[in-house]
Amino acid sequence: MTDIVTFVNYLGCIMRNERSTEEIALGIRRRVFEHAIRNNGGYLSQACSAAEQLAWLYNEELDLGAATLPMVPRPFAGVPALGNDAYHTGAGYNGPAEPEFDRLFIAPAHYALAAYATLIEVGRMAPEGLEMFNKDGSSVEMIGAEHSPGMEVHNGTLGIGLSTAAGLAWGRKRRGEPGRTWVFMSDGEVQEGQTWEAIAAAAHHRIDNLYAIMDVNRQQCDGAMSSVMDVGDIKAKIEQFGGVAVRVDAHKLDRIREAVKTPHRGKPLIILANSSPFRGMPSLQLRFPGLHYVRFKSEEERSRMNKEIARSLRVDPVAYEGAH
Numbered sequence: 001m002t003d004i005v006t007f008v009n010y011l012g013c014i015m016r017n018e019r020s021t022e023e024i025a026l027g028i029r030r031r032v033f034e035h036a037i038r039n040n041g042g043y044l045s046q047a048c049s050a051a052e053q054l055a056w057l058y059n060e061e062l063d064l065g066a067a068t069l070p071m072v073p074r075p076f077a078g079v080p081a082l083g084n085d086a087y088h089t090g091a092g093y094n095g096p097a098e099p100e101f102d103r104l105f106i107a108p109a110h111y112a113l114a115a116y117a118t119l120i121e122v123g124r125m126a127p128e129g130l131e132m133f134n135k136d137g138s139s140v141e142m143i144g145a146e147h148s149p150g151m152e153v154h155n156g157t158l159g160i161g162l163s164t165a166a167g168l169a170w171g172r173k174r175r176g177e178p179g180r181t182w183v184f185m186s187d188g189e190v191q192e193g194q195t196w197e198a199i200a201a202a203a204h205h206r207i208d209n210l211y212a213i214m215d216v217n218r219q220q221c222d223g224a225m226s227s228v229m230d231v232g233d234i235k236a237k238i239e240q241f242g243g244v245a246v247r248v249d250a251h252k253l254d255r256i257r258e259a260v261k262t263p264h265r266g267k268p269l270i271i272l273a274n275s276s277p278f279r280g281m282p283s284l285q286l287r288f289p290g291l292h293y294v295r296f297k298s299e300e301e302r303s304r305m306n307k308e309i310a311r312s313l314r315v316d317p318v319a320y321e322g323a324h
């Protein structure tokens with residue numbers, strides 16, 4: 001069994017860069033759309049805004065090594081405790097924690113659905129993994145936890161991801177490890193003070209093996225960022241706190257590819273990916289800025305969105321129970 005798992009994971013590893021990042025991004029949107037229609041709702045808009053960022057990280061930028069956990073995720077194995085030998089985090093889906101490899105933290109845990117779809121698209125998790133989503137006893141949590149595929153810490157408490165990664169990056173730098181530490185984060189996290197403390201600390205300690213890409217979709221759970229608590233010019237603020245920030249169009253991969261080359265000696269690099277939370281699914285625009293969690297208000301809306309979004313994504317409408 002272990003041999004089969006290793007072999008399948010090896011295949012997963014060599015899939016990196018075999019499909020274009022654009023194709024993978026489309027695949028992420030299609031999977032998350034299908035899931036949201038079947039379940040009458042979900043974290044759908046995060047796939048619209050972040051698909052290119054996640055696809056780019058896994059398919060191009062990160063050097064991760066083959067996954068070390070089975071393609072079909074194991075059930076939840078309990079919390080870390082003395083005697084619980086079955087306990088493991090979900091980080092193995094991002095490859096082994098070896099000095100030469102990069103590490104990735106998915107900071108906003110509600111992006112889990114988009115992150116799982118990415119793992120499937122890049123061959124690190126089987127599609128069956130998504131069928132276990134949010135089921136009792138499953139490790140494939142709706143709000144990604146430390147045991148969920150691709151996750152290493154819980155991160156449901158927004159704003160802790162960058163600090164966690166900064167600490168790890170600092171340790172790795174002191175040990176002389178060549179691998180980088182990356183964070184995928186959301187703009188809602190800049191409303192948390194801890195994000196700013198992390199940047200200041202990283203600058204003070206010259207933690208320049210720390211990288212982040214932030215999905216700046218201008219929304220959070222209660223609506224538009226500007227109406228909940230305006231955060232002003234994120235780039236200027238990051239620079240004031242000692243980091244290096246580059247703004248890009250989140251849906252133009254070449255801009256992201258260029259941005260990561262920005263010199264940032266002695267400072268963390270944060271790519272601000274300006275995105276649209278209805279990219280690829282224009283019908284969702286009607287509901288902006290109430291797109292944080294999309295639950296269809298009626299069968300009529302669900303059915304209409306199913307047809308309209310399917311057309312935008314060039315797939316057939318999802319056949320779900322009770323569809324008409």
Ligand SMILES: Cc1ncc(C[n+]2csc(CCOP(=O)(O)OP(=O)(O)O)c2C)c(N)n1
Nearest residue numbers: 108156157158186187188217219220221292
């Ligand atoms: C420390 C903390 N405070 C508040 C929350 C509640 N919360 C859950 S999601 C969210 C909005 C986050 O914004 P963002 O990630 O930008 O949302 P999106 O763009 O996906 O709508 C908030 C405040 C939380 N999870 N953690």
Ligand SMILES: [Mg+2]
Nearest residue numbers: 187188219220
């Ligand atoms: Mg946001």
